[in-house]
Amino acid sequence: xxxxxxxxxxxxxxxxxxxxxxxxxxxxxxxxxxxxxxxxxxxxxxxxxxxxxxxxxxxxxxxxxxxxxxxxxxxxxxxxxxxxxxxxxxxxxxxxxxxxxxxxxxxxxxxxxxxxxxxxxxxxxxxxxxxxxxxxxxxxxxxxxxxxxxxxxxxxxxxxxxxxxxxxxxxxxxxxxxxxxxxxxxxxxxxxxxxxxxxxxxxxxxxxxxxxxxxxxxxxxxxxxxxxxxxxxxxxxxxxxxxxxxxxxxxxxxxxxxxxxxxxxxxxxxxxxxxxxxxxxxxxxxxxxxxxxxxxxxxxxxxxxxxxxxxxxxxxxxxxx
Numbered sequence: 001x002x003x004x005x006x007x008x009x010x011x012x013x014x015x016x017x018x019x020x021x022x023x024x025x026x027x028x029x030x031x032x033x034x035x036x037x038x039x040x041x042x043x044x045x046x047x048x049x050x051x052x053x054x055x056x057x058x059x060x061x062x063x064x065x066x067x068x069x070x071x072x073x074x075x076x077x078x079x080x081x082x083x084x085x086x087x088x089x090x091x092x093x094x095x096x097x098x099x100x101x102x103x104x105x106x107x108x109x110x111x112x113x114x115x116x117x118x119x120x121x122x123x124x125x126x127x128x129x130x131x132x133x134x135x136x137x138x139x140x141x142x143x144x145x146x147x148x149x150x151x152x153x154x155x156x157x158x159x160x161x162x163x164x165x166x167x168x169x170x171x172x173x174x175x176x177x178x179x180x181x182x183x184x185x186x187x188x189x190x191x192x193x194x195x196x197x198x199x200x201x202x203x204x205x206x207x208x209x210x211x212x213x214x215x216x217x218x219x220x221x222x223x224x225x226x227x228x229x230x231x232x233x234x235x236x237x238x239x240x241x242x243x244x245x246x247x248x249x250x251x252x253x254x255x256x257x258x259x260x261x262x263x264x265x266x267x268x269x270x271x272x273x274x275x276x277x278x279x280x281x282x283x284x285x286x287x288x289x290x291x292x293x294x295x296x297x298x299x300x301x302x303x304x305x306x307x308x309x310x311x312x313x314x315x316x317x318x319x320x321x
Contacts (some may be wrong), residue, residue, distance in 0.1 A: 002111065003033040003102055003150075004085030008075035009093040010040040013049045015200075016093040020053060020061070028102040030058040037062070038079040041069035071167035073175075076146065080156055086111035089150040091195055098194035105150045108190045114155040116180050119148040119193030128285040131294060132206055136199045143231065144177035144187065148195035155185045163223075170213035171220045174232060178224045204289075207297045211304040215312030222318035236321050237309075240302035243272045247303075273299055 005023060009016050016037065023035055039046045043065055050063040064082055066075060080088040087109050091097060101119070109117050123137040139145055151159075159179040166172035180187055221228045246269035253262030277298040281291065313320040 001032065001034055001084040001086070002106060003028075003087045003089055004080065004083030005033060005035045005089045005091065005102070006076055006079030006083065007035065007037050007091060007093055008040060008072040008079070009037060009043075009046055010069070011043055011045055012093050013045045016046060017049055019091065019093050019095055019097070020049075022096045022099075023102075024053075024056070024059070025099055026097070026102045027099050028106065032106075033102055034060040034062060034084060036064060036079045036083055038075040039063070039065035040072060040075045041066055070164060071172075072146075072169050073162035073166045073172040074164040076172075077161045077164060080153065080161065083153065085153070087150055087152055088156060090146045090148075092147045092197075094198065094200055095147050096196040096198070098196070101193055101195065104190055104193040108188050108193070109150055109152060111152055112154070113152060114158055114183075114185045115188065116149065116151040116155055116185055117188045117190045117193065118144045119150075119195060120191045121145065121148050122194065122196045124196065124198060126285075128287075129283075130290055131280050131284050132202050133199045134284055136197070139197055144173060144180075146173040146176070147197055148193065149173075150193075151180070151185075155180065155183075159183050159185060163219075165219060166216050168213050168216065171216040175220055175223065178220075178227045181227065182224070204293055205297055208300055208304060211301060212308050214305050214308040215315065217309060218312030218318055218320040219316045221320045222316050237302075237305065239272065239276060240306050243269060243276065243302040244306060246272060273302075276302070 007016070007019060020035065020037075026033070037046065037050055047063060047065070050061060053061045064078055066078055076090060087105065089102065089105055104119070105117060109115055121139050121142070123140050125133045125137050129137070139147065159176065161176075162172050163175050166175060177187070217228075217233070220232070246265050249265030250262055250269055251265075253259070253265055277294050280294050280298060284290065309320065
């Protein structure tokens, strides 16, 4: 067995089905790779999907559910540690591998070396994208993401795999990236290993829910402060802090019954929040529904983001502002 493809998933059977179909038409010897689907917790729906593919002798399709939900990092660890392949290829259940994906990985990833590769990610978006679509499209320029990467099993063992403290789908790929770099494991950029990553449909106000992930920035910063500042976020979110301080100034003015302090704080808060809203709306859809979503979420995001950032700083005991 040369390659094991590890796919973390949880109750997204339609997307998983599409991903498996793309893997079954790979222009690569089907006796030389296996597909390992790891459900992040008990998942009867996904089990049924895998049962539907049970007739395939090659490639072998295996289902390895976790007993409890632990997150995608834990799911990927469970997958690669139980893999038969010398090379571990990672993708996500909402991705569509190109038909030459595995052959390009095999071409550039020697199984007896400590080496990793990162491939090309294509994110198709509409001509008038939403803010969520535009943010997702940034995956195309990311240095290293688990939607499209591969490592030899030797390299993963040397790096120590994924840090399971990243229990949501956020920064666990950057953590592995930094681990590989810290262990002097070369990472090849193979643009011919292509994955398409369609943008999933989301609920109104999804960006509010997404802010919880910010707490993992503190963990990544604690582990790799220099790499975090050079590759993730060079400076603290000054705009968010300025918006919050202006709001506090407004409330403080009301408490001390100072009209001038209240008005100055209010004007600054409204001005900065408006700037933030227009910044997010730039190059995105200008429908009334999307504009309303950007206005409402732009009011909430600075407060929620900083809350989760400070929560992460306290949880992981690091000075991260």
